[in-house]
Amino acid sequence: MEFNEAKAQFIQTWGKLGSEWGINRTMAQVHAILLISPKPLCTEDIMEELNISRGNTNMNVRDLINWDLVSKKLVPGDRKEYFEAEKDIWEVARRIIKERKKREVEPVIKVLSQLKQIDGDSEISEIKEFTSMMEQLDRFVGKMDKSVNLLINENENKLFSLLFKLLK
Amino acid sequence: MEFNEAKAQFIQTWGKLGSEWGINRTMAQVHAILLISPKPLCTEDIMEELNISRGNTNMNVRDLINWDLVSKKLVPGDRKEYFEAEKDIWEVARRIIKERKKREVEPVIKVLSQLKQIDGDSEISEIKEFTSMMEQLDRFVGKMDKSVNLLINENENKLFSLLFKLLK
DNA sequence: TTAAACTTTCAATAATTATTGAAAGTTTAA
DNA sequence: TTAAACTTTCAATAATTATTGAAAGTTTAA
Missing domain, CATH: 1.10.10.10 (Winged helix-like DNA-binding domain superfamily/Winged helix DNA-binding domain)
Structure with missing residues (x-):
């Protein structure tokens, strides 16, 4: 080519x-x-x-x-x-992730933490399901958030070497 | 609320x-x-x-x-x-990642692998820079791809427990 | 100061993407 | 078979998003 x-x-x-x-x-x-x-x-x-x-x-x-x-x-x-x-592709990825997290994911985290506690009879199935889903999402997003913070803060070699250990 | x-x-x-x-x-x-x-x-x-x-x-x-x-x-x-x-949020995330990888990332991987080898004088700075960037991207995306495969195939507990070890 | 050489803004417009809703298609029960 | 009860398609249209380009703004050198 x-x-x-x-x-x-x-x-x-x-x-x-x-x-x-x-x-x-x-x-x-x-x-x-x-x-x-x-x-x-x-x-x-x-x-x-x-x-x-x-x-x-x-x-x-x-x-x-x-x-x-x-x-x-x-x-x-x-x-x-x-x-x-910026030419270092690892640095590029890190900055994109950081920015998207800040702009788009963090507002969601804030909303979810509020939606977990709603008023209402917890015997009603709609309310039970809603609360359970919000709790699941909140826990999941919290874990992802921590993992991404790791990803952002570690350097390339450290992170990948750890990820590859999982492959062994 | x-x-x-x-x-x-x-x-x-x-x-x-x-x-x-x-x-x-x-x-x-x-x-x-x-x-x-x-x-x-x-x-x-x-x-x-x-x-x-x-x-x-x-x-x-x-x-x-x-x-x-x-x-x-x-x-x-x-x-x-x-x-x-599907109500299991981990499963939801896994399926979204799997699908986006297939639809949007894999075509990019294919293109990058081709763009690595272009014809032209490797003394020209434009060509040198281009080739170097394609190689960087190809390596990076390859690693990401492997990591994502892990993520898709491991179950929640296994993956997070490993990720959290990195935090220790 | 001034004016030339730039950068930035923003209302008008173009391009893209999503939505409607009626018509066509399909399935099922009798 | 048929017709009722559904689902699907798709051309027209609406909504959203991106782009233009001229005017306004800013900076710099002299």
């Missing part, structure tokens, strides 16, 4: 994966081109590469910065801002 | 979580009401509960069945189909 074809396919695959997981397709594509770029890129570069507008580029790059996946890089003697992606 | 309020809040929270993770909001809401229902529900029940059309109900229920999260339950002496959800 030729480089440009491979590059296009990677951008497209990464964008598709993102959109399947609830992330703006264009944001994922911008991430893709920054991931494979050997040097920082400016807004123009990204616009040209993906054929998108300046406003769109700006918003998605800032989103990536908010996710802590991309940072601004100043080039001396140039007024433009350049952007570069 | 009163039962009906709690129920509404759970349906809404579950739907929101789903849509943030790329799953049809209504499908997640249908799942929510089946999760907390002590008895199987028919299409009518779901339509009324969520105020959605018959067609929409039918499609989302069938999707849930395809995800192996819901099954048909026949009630003797009744021509209607009833639906009930």
Whole structure:
């Protein structure tokens, strides 16, 4: 396969994966081109590469910065801002997990802990089932939360070596 | 909090979580009401509960069945189909992970393995960076894949007890 | 200060995704 | 067989989400 074809396919695959997981397709594509770029890129570069507008580029790059996946890089003697992606894939995964946990999972944990204790006759089957499910979910999500905290805080080698012990 | 309020809040929270993770909001809401229902529900029940059309109900229920999260339950002496959800949350998580891996992650693994070997001068920095990133991703996704297989195949107690050892 | 070179915002619009509901299809009981 | 009681499909439409691009805002060099 030729480089440009491979590059296009990677951008497209990464964008598709993102959109399947609830992330703006264009944001994922911008991430893709920054991931494979050997040097920082400016807004123009990204616009040209993906054929998108300046406003769109700006918003998605800032989103990536908010996710802590991309940072601004100043080039001396140039007024433009350049952007570069975190290249360590383990670090990338860690930051994505951390952010999604904070934005999307933690609010759910908060709600579940409230829904566990509802008023009402615990002899009514609807109420019994509801409470039991909330308790199950709360316990499960709590365990997952702890496991993910581990995952976020351990380094690659430590975590995988432990995971692989489970395989032995 | 009163039962009906709690129920509404759970349906809404579950739907929101789903849509943030790329799953049809209504499908997640249908799942929510089946999760907390002590008895199987028919299409009518779901339509009324969520105020959605018959067609929409039918499609989302069938999707849930395809995800192996819901099954048909026949009630003797009744021509209607009833639906009930898998209630073991660990099993629910396992099936969701299994399905998303199959549908969304495995195609990516396949693409990455191809993109690793591209033609071109490996002295060109673009090509060097690209190849290195594809190799990194391929290794990472391969490890994740193995870890997820573990997760899918182990039972709750075994997995969590092992994860918690890491916390000690 | 000023104006050139940039970045950011946001209302209008386009693109995508979800939903409706009527028509077609299927199953069952008699 | 038939017709009633259901389920499924799918074209039209609605709702949601993403994008544009021009205008407003900001920063920097001189």
